[in-house]
Amino acid sequence: MQDGQTFFSLNKRMDWEEGFDANVHMLEQGFSIQQSEKYSIHRIVRTDELDGIPPICDMTVGPGRKLILLDESANVWIYDDESRHRELLFRHGHELFSSQAMLASMSDLLVIADSSESTERRLALYSISNGQTMWAVHNWENLSLYPLSLNTKLQTANTLFITVPLDIAVGMNGSPEVPKDGRIGIIQWNSAGEVMRVYEHDAHRMPESIPISKLQDRFYTAAADGTIALLDNQLRTVTVFHEDGRDPFHFQLEQEGRFAGISIDTNHNLYIGDSGYAQQEGVTERFILKYRGNGTTLDKVTGFRGRTDKLVLDGRNRLYVFDRISGQISLLDLRARTMLLEDTQLPEAVYFSADLDTTETETTWHKIRLEADIPEETQIRFSYYTSDESEGMVDGDYVNLTNYFTDPDISVKEKLRATRDLWSEPILNPKDALLMHAKGRYLWFKIELVGSEQKSPFIRKLRVYYPRTSLIAYLPPMYQQDEEHSPFLERFLAMFSTFFDDMEDTIDRISGHFDPDAVSGPYLEWLGGWLAITEHEAWGERKLRELIKRAPELYKLRGTREGLMNMLQIYTGAEPFILEYFQFKQMQETSELRQLFTQLYGDNPYTFCVLLRPESVRTDEQRLVIEQIIEDQKPAYTEGKLIVLQPWMYADMHTYLGINTYLSEPTLLTLDQRSSMPYNTVLIDVDRDKRMDIHTRLGLDSEIE
Structure with missing residues (x-):
């Protein structure tokens, strides 16, 4: 500067x-x-263009973001919209459920709820991989189940919710109906088919008796961690239940529209779709509405305009919008949007x-x-x-x-x-x-x-x-006194002034690049290069940093036993054992031990051995680095051998007490206060010897001829 x-x-x-x-x-x-995250269309799947698949009645999202489709022939298809691969989950004519069924997924399980009188499985759980039935129910506590809506919890894969009439009577024509003042509630099930809880609210009591068939497509359920919501599109109301036992919250939808489909994201915001027809009088634009859990209107999902029959949110807050009329499934992703x-x-x-x-x-x-x-x-x-x-x-x-x-x-x-x-x-x-x-x-x-x-x-x-x-001050006066051109010259020289400022600033801060505690990555490797360390990945930043800081001390000790031990301890994290010739020279001269010591350590007086525990040398790469350290740190006239100790049990091999071999005190198995079993006792059952299926000890009581 x-x-x-x-x-x-x-x-x-x-x-x-x-x-x-x-x-x-x-x-x-x-x-x-x-900026805020807003939904916009990522992909559109037009199911009416899928060859061989009849019109779609319902859909959900399975594992791997695959679409699970129910067609009007009651077939269930697993469809990958990226590869355009599809496969049938159940055989044709399975008669397990009808085309009026509703779908939801629980991890790798498929939930199917069907209120049709022709089926005996009103609620069932199937494996998505092979279609195997996990469990199925027709009623609960003597209450016939007539599912009106179905959903699963967003964050957990073991909870599902179905909306059903809790009071059922038989009508004049013999058809089931909800009597006057009858209740509509939500039953919570786990993946094992057990009922965990029932949610109900007085707002969902029927003021007059009504056939169950007329309640279809009226209720929609959504669930997230701790929150369950029930939409009544006829009364234009939403009831929010809480798993922690708080009182339900009930609010009225003030916007105009024919509502259908509801979902809850991970922030407990509600999304409600509009299923109105474009040709209806007054219907010009149809949006998905966004509410807080307390009923406060937040915004419209302006990234999507169209009809909604079902909304599905996956675990990553991706929103799937299903239009049953057109058979179109719109995938909406959250994307950053600049706020106004x-x-x-x-x-x-x-x-x-x-x-x-x-x-x-x-x-x-x-x-x-x-x-x-x-x-x-x-x-x-x-x-x-x-x-x-x-x-x-x-x-x-x-x-x-x-x-x-x-x-x-x-x-x-x-x-x-x-x-x-x-x-x-x-x-x-x-x-x-x-x-x-x-x-x-x-x-x-x-x-x-x-x-x-x-x-x-x-x-x-x-x-x-x-x-x-300005650098113009360093020029002759004639350049400074030219009122016409000196302003331009001053601006021109300012570019070089910036270059000099940057260079001086770099020079002022250059000392920070020499501090191993202050640098990392390429700068740390650069410092390591000063010490001729090329295998940076083998050392790692922590060891490399310690090596650089201790370099002055280590280089003074280079070529000594202490220096080699310090280097190996930095790299391996454990203290090595170094054995030199003079330490076993006297035993080497004993004729009985000469052959064993030669086998273990050699007979060269200028050779030393470095012994390391097996956990210090886990890979071939670590072995090569250690051998290089020994080669660099040994005296010029000597040879170093690396020996990786093994947990030997033989007393004549590399066996070192306290290092890789331990002696323990004999222990007794105490049977009671007066009886014990010695440490070397062997229990056998002689009468069962030589039986290959019960008691066989080769070399002891059994032999193979």
Whole structure:
């Protein structure tokens, strides 16, 4: 950095929070325009174009995001919309359920509920892999089941909910009906076919008797972790039940529409579809409505417009919309959407700074440097204002400028209108820009972020430099005194000034790259290269960092027993055992032991052995690295041998007490206070010897001839 120059730096959240922002998403690393996740169509499956499959009556989503389809012939198809592969789950003519059945999935299980009088399986669970029946029921506690809606819990794969009449009578024509004041409730089942709980609310009592057949397509059920919702599309009401025992919440839908289908996402927001026909009078647009769990209207899913007969949410909050009339299944994914600034209704954000005070009047401000990500179709506009006074005229009033810019009670629209004449011409997408005609003790700036529908600029760091310095000062006076051309020359030289500033800044921070505790990744490997360590992955960052820090100490000990032990301990994490010739020389001279010691350690007096536990050398790669360490650290005239100890049980092999072999005290099996069994007792049953199927001990009581 050039002599006598300093800067204001805004690179932390607390720095930016001194100003005022609107529609800004502030993070510790920087800020961008507020964004939210909204649904948009990812893929559309048109089931009417699937050859060999009759029109679809119902659908659900199975494992692997495969679609499970029920056609009007009561066939169930497993369909992969990406590979366009389909297969039949049950044989044709299975008669297990009718085309009026409802589908839901529980992990790798398929739930089918059918209210048809012709079926004996009103609720059944099948394996999706092979169609095997897991369990099936027709009634519960002497109550015939007539499923009106079906769903499973989003987060867990072992709970399902069916909406059924809890009171049933026989009508005048012999058909089942719900009597006057009869209840409609939700029964919760587990995957084993056991009823766990029943949910009901007085709002779902029938004011008059009504045939069960007329209740079809009236109720819709949704469930998420801890929350169950029941939609009554005739009364236009939603009842939210809670598994923790809280009182149910009941609310009325105020919007117009013919509602059908309900789902709950992981944030317990409700999604309700519209099944109205486009040709109906007054039906122009049909949206999926979004509500909070307390009934507050949030928004419309504007990414989808069309008819809804069923809504299904999977575990990743992907939304499937089924239109039975067209046979169309729309897959909606959550995607980031840039939020609109309330005062302008545009995808933008505004930031007003507090004052930057140099404490010296008539300061000439130099430049700004902005670190930011600016995607295509987005923009950053930077404007500034300087003055020797902290107060000024705004819209006819004399105000403290910092207080005005940061006042949260003044709308952004009003601030932009009232201060439009204060600001400089905006600098577009500034990465490195001079501040022209910027003179004064104080500087304020305004940043406008302009985004697209899905993208936003992201600002990480801003530096504002002062006072003005230029490389033109190092040129002959004739270049400085040319009033016509010197401004251009000054701007031209500013590019080289930035290059020099970066170089000086790098030089100032270069010492940080030599600190093994402060660097990682490529920089740490670079430091390791100074020590001729090339197998960085074999060492790992933790070991490599310790090796670099202890390098001065280790290199003084290179070629010594202690140095080798330290290096091996850093790499293996365990202390090695080093055996040198002088340690067993006297025993080597004994004729009885010479052959054994030669076999174990060799007879070269310039050879030593490094013994390591088996857990220290688990792979061939580790063995190669250890052998390289021994080769690098041994004295030049010696040879080192690596021996990986094994858990031997023979006393004449590499057996070392306390290292890979242990002696324990004999123990007795105590039968009672007066009786015990010695440690070396062997129990046998002689009369069963030599029987291959019961008691066989080769070499003891059985032989193979």
